[in-house]
Amino acid sequence: MLSDWKVPLSDTDVGAEEAEAAARIIDSRWLTMGPETEQFEIAFASLHGAAYAIAVSSCTAALHLAYAALGIGPGDEVIMPAMTFVATANAAVVCGATPVFADIISEDEPTVDPDQVESLITPRTRAIAVVHYAGYACRMNEIRALAERHQLPVVEDCAHAPLVRHGDRYLGTVGAIGCFSFFSNKNMTTGEGGMVVTRDDELASRIRLLRSHGMTTGTWARHNERPADYDVLEAGWNYRIDEIRSAIGLVQLRKLAGANAARAGLTAQYRRRLEQAHGAAVAFTDYSGDSAHHILPLVAADALVRKGIVDRLAEAGVQTSHHYPPIHLFKLYRERFGCRQGQLPVTESFATREITLPLYSTMKTADLDYVATVIEDAVQNAAGKPSRMGRAS
Numbered sequence: 498m499l500s501d502w503k504v505p506l507s508d509t510d511v512g513a514e515e516a517e518a519a520a521r522i523i524d525s526r527w528l529t530m531g532p533e534t535e536q537f538e539i540a541f542a543s544l545h546g547a548a549y550a551i552a553v554s555s556c557t558a559a560l561h562l563a564y565a566a567l568g569i570g571p572g573d574e575v576i577m578p579a580m581t582f583v584a585t586a587n588a589a590v591v592c593g594a595t596p597v598f599a600d601i602i603s604e605d606e607p608t609v610d611p612d613q614v615e616s617l618i619t620p621r622t623r624a625i626a627v628v629h630y631a632g633y634a635c636r637m638n639e640i641r642a643l644a645e646r647h648q649l650p651v652v653e654d655c656a657h658a659p660l661v662r663h664g665d666r667y668l669g670t671v672g673a674i675g676c677f678s679f680f681s682n683k684n685m686t687t688g689e690g691g692m693v694v695t696r697d698d699e700l701a702s703r704i705r706l707l708r709s710h711g712m713t714t715g716t717w718a719r720h721n722e723r724p725a726d727y728d729v730l731e732a733g734w735n736y737r738i739d740e741i742r743s744a745i746g747l748v749q750l751r752k753l754a755g756a757n758a759a760r761a762g763l764t765a766q767y768r769r770r771l772e773q774a775h776g777a778a779v780a781f782t783d784y785s786g787d788s789a790h791h792i793l794p795l796v797a798a799d800a801l802v803r804k805g806i807v808d809r810l811a812e813a814g815v816q817t818s819h820h821y822p823p824i825h826l827f828k829l830y831r832e833r834f835g836c837r838q839g840q841l842p843v844t845e846s847f848a849t850r851e852i853t854l855p856l857y858s859t860m861k862t863a864d865l866d867y868v869a870t871v872i873e874d875a876v877q878n879a880a881g882k883p884s885r886m887g888r889a890s
């Protein structure tokens with residue numbers, strides 16, 4: 498039992514297969530990065546049609562390596578949305594760069610607005626970072642076109658979007674570098690973990706180098722009687738994954754398409770159930786492309802309606818979340834980068850209205866029905882109508 502919630506926000510789908518994979522690695526007695534990680538990288542790359550995949554310890558590490566490999570440093574600007582997890586921006590900040598925040602398109606399509614991005618380009622701009630919020634693709638055709646016009650690399654934060662088709666590619670391979678997360682609540686998990694994909698061989702080798710201290714050979718290569726000595730070419734980090742997590746990742750990767758399809762089915766049910774709910778709507782109503790359906794963002798009419806729904810769900814034992822408190826309003830970003838309230842009106846409006854509902858691949862239809870009924874009840878109460886569940890507000 499993970500929690501006391503009647504319906505939790507998310508859940509993992511790990512079991513006997515993952516346990517068996519982890520046990521097999523322990524039996525082999527080689528735990529740090531080696532052949533299993535290589536298999537994981539090959540499988541991830543081939544599934545996503547990527548030339549190179551480099552497994553790392555987290556998506557935060559992946560983002561840091563991406564920015565570092567692109568040579569982003571002090572004085573450089575990276576344009577990105579503020580409607581994302583703080584890692585997208587922090588990873589640029591630790592490189593010494595300045596994050597420049599672009600607003601989102603709308604409350605219904607809370608991904609970065611390409612026109613905003615283009616208007617923020619200066620001679621200091623060194624990269625554009627995009628986030629496929631909730632698993633739905635950004636307007637990548639427009640982003641790619643403007644990036645080409647201005648000769649800027651695009652980093653795709655794909656933490657929400659593994660195995661999402663976009664035209665004849667998969668997200669993560671549309672820009673220069675794609676960064677994925679295998680954190681516990683993501684569509685596939687290794688506990689903690691991440692992946693960098695790229696088609697550029699120079700970027701790939703730089704990322705590999707920086708993943709492991711800038712050293713010219715790894716432990717596995719040395720173990721296998723290749724040169725026991727190594728040189729150090731750059732100051733890197735230890736951002737390696739390990740064999741146990743790679744083995745778990747290979748199992749999770751085989752489940753990914755099915756898990757994404759399950760999330761898609763559940764999202765469609767949520768949409769049908771909540772279609773008539775006045776005062777709240779599931780985001781991405783007009784979206785027509787592929788999605789990983791990572792989270793279920795419900796957008797309430799205003800902050801008050803939001804509070805009514807959140808409180809009623811909590812009373813009913815339903816866990817919710819908030820994706821996201823916008824980055825530009827965090828103390829660090831206000832004080833160091835002069836960000837301020839009012840800077841990103843659509844992002845701020847969305848943030849005061851968004852509620853993330855329970856969604857995970859193993860979620861039961863009955864639980865979804867329960868959540869939807871509580872929401873219908875809450876919005877009816879907010880509208881001053883008698884409660885269907887017979888509760889006074």
Ligand SMILES: *Cc1c(COP(=O)(O)O)cnc(C)c1O
Pocket residue numbers: 554555556557558581582584585628654656657677678679680690691
């Ligand atoms: C989860 C997440 C990250 C960070 O991933 P970790 O693997 O936990 O470091 C980055 N960006 C987004 C959008 C995320 O959701």
